[in-house]
Amino acid sequence: MKSHMTRHTPANPPEARAPRRTAARATTREAAATSDAAAESLSDPGLYLNRELSQLDFNFRVLAQAEDATVPLLERLRYLCISCTNLDEFFEIRAATVRHAQDFEVPLPPDGLSPGTVLRRIHERTAELVDAQYQCWNDILRPALDDAGVRVLARETWNTRQRRWLRAVFREDILPVLSPLGLDPSHPFPKILNKSLNLVVVLKGKDAFGRSGHLAIVRAPRSLARIIRLPPRVSGGEHDFVFLSAMLSEFVEDLFPGMEVEGAYQFRVTRNSELILDEDEVENLALALRDELLGRGYLRAMRLEIAADCPEPIVRGLLQNFDLPENAVYRINGPVNLNRVIHVYNEVDRPELKFTPFQPRQLPGSDAMFDRIAAGDVLLHHPFDSFSPVLELLKQAAADPGVLAIKQTLYRTGRDSPIVEHLVQAARNGKDVTVVVELRARFDEEANLGLADRLQDAGVQVVYGVVGYKTHAKMLLVVRREGRRLRRYVHMGTGNYHSGTARAYTDLGLMTVDPDIGSDVHQIFQQISGLAPAIRLKRLLQxxxxxxxxxxxxxxxxxxxxxxxxxxxxxxxxxxxxxxxxxxxxxxxxxxxxxxxxxxxxxxxxxxxxxxxxxxxxxxxxxxxxxxxxxxxxxxxxxxxxxxxxxxxxxxxxxxxxxxxxxxxxxxxxxxxxxxxxxxxxxxxxxxxxxxxxxxxxxxxxxxxxxxxxxxxxxxxxxxxx
Structure with missing residues (x-):
C-alpha cells in the first residue's frame, strides 16, 4: 500500500542530547526549562499524522477484506460496500470539517498541515481508493459472483427477454414517478439531494413547444429501489439483478419522446451533512434540530461522482454549478452508487457464500437478573455473549414491584428497539423513568426525535443532554427496594444500547451492584438532568x-x-x-x-x-x-x-x-x-x-x-x- 506521509527524523536525536543532571543539582528553574523543552520537542508537527488522512486510509484496510479470497464471496461484497459507505460519510463529515476549517481559518492541527493541503491530499488519496474499489468490483467480485450464479447484469449482456421485462417494469413502475427537467432560462438547474442518483442527458431535436433540446436532468427519487431483482422465469437465473442506473440509462429516451438522446451520464453529489446548531441561541433543541434536518440534504457540495465517459464540458458545468474544484470530481467506471449492491448481499440466501452463523453465549440465570447480578459482577463481551441479558434486566425491572426508578442514556438504539418497549412499559407500570436521549447522534437525529416523542407520550421524563456536550456515555441504572434498603443495579458499556450492533460490533458491558459505582452513576444522571455542579466521583472517570x-x-x-x-x-x-x-x-x-x-x-x-x-x-x-x-x-x-x-x-x-x-x-x-x-x-x-x-x-x-x-x-x- 502506498504511503501518504513521510518518515520523520527527530530534530534532536538521543545521542545529541545533554547528559541528564541529578535531582540534587538541578534547580527548580532548570527543571522547569528542561520540562518545557521536552514538551516543545514532542510538539514537533513531524511527530503527528493527520487525523483525516489516517481515517481515510482505514478504508483501504476494509477494502483489503473484499480482495481477500479466503473470505466468503458475499462477505467480500459486503466489505466493498462498507468501504464505499464509509467514504461517503468521510466526505459528509471529515472532509466537510476540513473545508470549514479552511473557510474560517481554524488553528492548525498538531501535524501542522493547512486545510488546503489536507483537502488536496484527501482528493489524491480518494482517487486511489475509488480506482481500487471499482477495480475490485469490475475485475474481481463481479466475475466471481457470476461464476457463483449471482449475477448483476450489465446493459450489454441483456437478452431480448430480459430487456422486454425490464422495459415493462420501467414504464409501469419507474417512469410515472420521474420528473425530467430540461435546462433553459425558465428551468434553472434543480436542487440535487445529497447522495441521490441523477442523470444528465444530452438531447437533440425539438420538443412539442418547438424548444431545441440541449441538456436535461433526471433525478431518481429515493422511493425507487436502486437494485431490481429479475424473476427466474424471465432471466433464467435464480439470483439475477440489475442496477436502477442501468435501467435509467437504457430507457431514458422514453422520457423525451420525439427527441434524440445523444448521451446519458449518471452522477452523484456528496454534501456536507454536519449539522451545526448554536445551542446558546436555541430555546427548544428538538424544534431547532427538526428545522435543520429539513435542509441537511442540500448543504455544501463536497464531491462529484460522474460516469467516466461524460464529456468534459458537462463535467466542468457541473463542477461550476456545485462550486467544486477540479480535483473534487471522480470519474466512475461503473455505477456511481456502488454501495447499493449491498442489496444483493441481503437478498441472496446462499449460506455457503457468507460467514458461518453463530449463536451468542447465553448468560446462565438470566431469568432472575437481579439475583444474578447481586451474586457478582457480570461481564458481557459482545457479540460473543448475547445482548439479551441487558434486555432482560430492563424487562424484569419494568415488571418488578420493587423497582422504583430506571434511568438510561440512549445514543443509538435502532428502529423498533425492544429497549424502548420496556421503558414505555415501565413508565406505564408506575416506575419513575428518566431517559437521556442524545438528539445530536450523527445520522440518527431524526430517529432519536421520534424516539423522544414516543417516550414522552408514555410518561417518561426525557432529557436532551447537556448544551454543548453530546451525551455519549452508556449507562443504565435500576433502583430497587430490597427490604429496608434501596439497591442500585448498574449496566455500563463501551457500545450503544442497540440489539443490531451488538451482533456486529465488539463491545464490553459490565453489570454490577457495587455501591460506589451505583452512587457515581446516580450522581452523573442527576448532573445531566438537574444542571448540578461538578461532582466528586468515587470510582468512575467522567x-x-x-x-x-x-x-x-x-x-x-x-x-x-x-x-x-x-x-x-x-x-x-x-x-x-x-x-x-x-x-x-x-x-x-x-x-x-x-x-x-x-x-x-x-x-x-x-x-x-x-x-x-x-x-x-x-x-x-x-x-x-x-x-x-x-x-x-x-x-x-x-x-x-x-x-x-x-x-x-x-x-x-x-x-x-x-x-x-x-x-x-x-x-x-x-x-x-x-x-x-x-x-x-x-x-x-x-x-x-x-x-x-x-x-x-x-x-x-x-x-x-x-x-x-x-x-x-x-x-x-x-x-x-x-
Missing part, C-alpha cells in the same frame, strides 16, 4: 471533567515507574486516537522506557517507532468479521494492574467535549477476562492485523515461518460461543 486528566496521570505514572527501573506497560484498545496531550504523554512514556501497545481501529495521529521518541510504541489495527468497537485501557501500575473500560476514544471530542464515562473492572477474575479477551488475543492476531509504520502507512501482518495463524475474533467465537 468527561469532560476527570477522564482526560485521569488518562494523562496514569500514563505519566507508568513513565515514573519506568524511570525508576520498575516494570511499566500500557495496553489500550480504542477506535481512534488524536488528543495531542495524550499523544505527547505516550511519547514521553516511551522515552522513559514504558512498553506501549495500542490497538486502534481507525484514525491514529501518533507515529510509532520514531527513534528516540516512540521506539517502545506499537500500533495495530484489526479489521475482521466484526467491527472493533471496544474501548479498554490497561495500566501495569507496578504490579497492581488497573483495567478500565470506557465509552470514550482518546479523541479530543470524547475527552474534552462530550459526556463520557470510564469505569474500572474491580473483580480480579473479570479483569483477567477483559485483559485476555479484549487485549492479549488481539495482540497475538496475525491474520487480521495491520501494523502502523512510522511513515503513516500500514503493513499487513501474516504468520511468521512456523507460526500458527491466529485470528482474535475467530478464537473468541470458538472460546465463547463454542
Amino acid at each position: 468527561s469532560p471533567f476527570t477522564l482526560h486528566a485521569g488518562v494523562l496521570s496514569r500514563i505519566r505514572r507508568e513513565a515514573q515507574f519506568a524511570a525508576a527501573g520498575r516494570p511499566a506497560r500500557i495496553v489500550a484498545k480504542m477506535n481512534a486516537l488524536n488528543e495531542p496531550q495524550v499523544v505527547r504523554a505516550l511519547y514521553a512514556a516511551s522515552q522513559a522506557g514504558v512498553r506501549i501497545d495500542l490497538i486502534v481501529r481507525g484514525a491514529c495521529t501518533l507515529r510509532p517507532g520514531v527513534p528516540g521518541v516512540s521506539d517502545n510504541i506499537r500500533v495495530r489495527s484489526i479489521v475482521g468479521r466484526f467491527l472493533e468497537h471496544t474501548r479498554v485501557y490497561w495500566f501495569a501500575n507496578d504490579g497492581a494492574p488497573e483495567t478500565w473500560c470506557a465509552s470514550a476514544d482518546w479523541l479530543e471530542r470524547n475527552l474534552l467535549r462530550r459526556v463520557e464515562t470510564c469505569f474500572p473492572i474491580l473483580d480480579p477474575a473479570v479483569a483477567t477476562r477483559v485483559r485476555e479477551e479484549a487485549l492479549e488475543t488481539y495482540l497475538a492476531d496475525n491474520t487480521n492485523a495491520w501494523e502502523l509504520q512510522p511513515d503513516g502507512s500500514y503493513r499487513e501482518l501474516a504468520p511468521a515461518a512456523g507460526e500458527a495463524p491466529h485470528s482474535a475474533q475467530s478464537a473468541l467465537l470458538a472460546r465463547i460461543c463454542g
Whole structure:
C-alpha cells in the first residue's frame, strides 16, 4: 500500500542530547526549562499524522477484506460496500470539517498541515481508493459472483427477454414517478439531494413547444429501489439483478419522446451533512434540530461522482454549478452508487457464500437478573455473549414491584428497539423513568426525535443532554427496594444500547451492584438532568471533567515507574486516537522506557517507532468479521494492574467535549477476562492485523515461518460461543 506521509527524523536525536543532571543539582528553574523543552520537542508537527488522512486510509484496510479470497464471496461484497459507505460519510463529515476549517481559518492541527493541503491530499488519496474499489468490483467480485450464479447484469449482456421485462417494469413502475427537467432560462438547474442518483442527458431535436433540446436532468427519487431483482422465469437465473442506473440509462429516451438522446451520464453529489446548531441561541433543541434536518440534504457540495465517459464540458458545468474544484470530481467506471449492491448481499440466501452463523453465549440465570447480578459482577463481551441479558434486566425491572426508578442514556438504539418497549412499559407500570436521549447522534437525529416523542407520550421524563456536550456515555441504572434498603443495579458499556450492533460490533458491558459505582452513576444522571455542579466521583472517570486528566496521570505514572527501573506497560484498545496531550504523554512514556501497545481501529495521529521518541510504541489495527468497537485501557501500575473500560476514544471530542464515562473492572477474575479477551488475543492476531509504520502507512501482518495463524475474533467465537 502506498504511503501518504513521510518518515520523520527527530530534530534532536538521543545521542545529541545533554547528559541528564541529578535531582540534587538541578534547580527548580532548570527543571522547569528542561520540562518545557521536552514538551516543545514532542510538539514537533513531524511527530503527528493527520487525523483525516489516517481515517481515510482505514478504508483501504476494509477494502483489503473484499480482495481477500479466503473470505466468503458475499462477505467480500459486503466489505466493498462498507468501504464505499464509509467514504461517503468521510466526505459528509471529515472532509466537510476540513473545508470549514479552511473557510474560517481554524488553528492548525498538531501535524501542522493547512486545510488546503489536507483537502488536496484527501482528493489524491480518494482517487486511489475509488480506482481500487471499482477495480475490485469490475475485475474481481463481479466475475466471481457470476461464476457463483449471482449475477448483476450489465446493459450489454441483456437478452431480448430480459430487456422486454425490464422495459415493462420501467414504464409501469419507474417512469410515472420521474420528473425530467430540461435546462433553459425558465428551468434553472434543480436542487440535487445529497447522495441521490441523477442523470444528465444530452438531447437533440425539438420538443412539442418547438424548444431545441440541449441538456436535461433526471433525478431518481429515493422511493425507487436502486437494485431490481429479475424473476427466474424471465432471466433464467435464480439470483439475477440489475442496477436502477442501468435501467435509467437504457430507457431514458422514453422520457423525451420525439427527441434524440445523444448521451446519458449518471452522477452523484456528496454534501456536507454536519449539522451545526448554536445551542446558546436555541430555546427548544428538538424544534431547532427538526428545522435543520429539513435542509441537511442540500448543504455544501463536497464531491462529484460522474460516469467516466461524460464529456468534459458537462463535467466542468457541473463542477461550476456545485462550486467544486477540479480535483473534487471522480470519474466512475461503473455505477456511481456502488454501495447499493449491498442489496444483493441481503437478498441472496446462499449460506455457503457468507460467514458461518453463530449463536451468542447465553448468560446462565438470566431469568432472575437481579439475583444474578447481586451474586457478582457480570461481564458481557459482545457479540460473543448475547445482548439479551441487558434486555432482560430492563424487562424484569419494568415488571418488578420493587423497582422504583430506571434511568438510561440512549445514543443509538435502532428502529423498533425492544429497549424502548420496556421503558414505555415501565413508565406505564408506575416506575419513575428518566431517559437521556442524545438528539445530536450523527445520522440518527431524526430517529432519536421520534424516539423522544414516543417516550414522552408514555410518561417518561426525557432529557436532551447537556448544551454543548453530546451525551455519549452508556449507562443504565435500576433502583430497587430490597427490604429496608434501596439497591442500585448498574449496566455500563463501551457500545450503544442497540440489539443490531451488538451482533456486529465488539463491545464490553459490565453489570454490577457495587455501591460506589451505583452512587457515581446516580450522581452523573442527576448532573445531566438537574444542571448540578461538578461532582466528586468515587470510582468512575467522567468527561469532560476527570477522564482526560485521569488518562494523562496514569500514563505519566507508568513513565515514573519506568524511570525508576520498575516494570511499566500500557495496553489500550480504542477506535481512534488524536488528543495531542495524550499523544505527547505516550511519547514521553516511551522515552522513559514504558512498553506501549495500542490497538486502534481507525484514525491514529501518533507515529510509532520514531527513534528516540516512540521506539517502545506499537500500533495495530484489526479489521475482521466484526467491527472493533471496544474501548479498554490497561495500566501495569507496578504490579497492581488497573483495567478500565470506557465509552470514550482518546479523541479530543470524547475527552474534552462530550459526556463520557470510564469505569474500572474491580473483580480480579473479570479483569483477567477483559485483559485476555479484549487485549492479549488481539495482540497475538496475525491474520487480521495491520501494523502502523512510522511513515503513516500500514503493513499487513501474516504468520511468521512456523507460526500458527491466529485470528482474535475467530478464537473468541470458538472460546465463547463454542
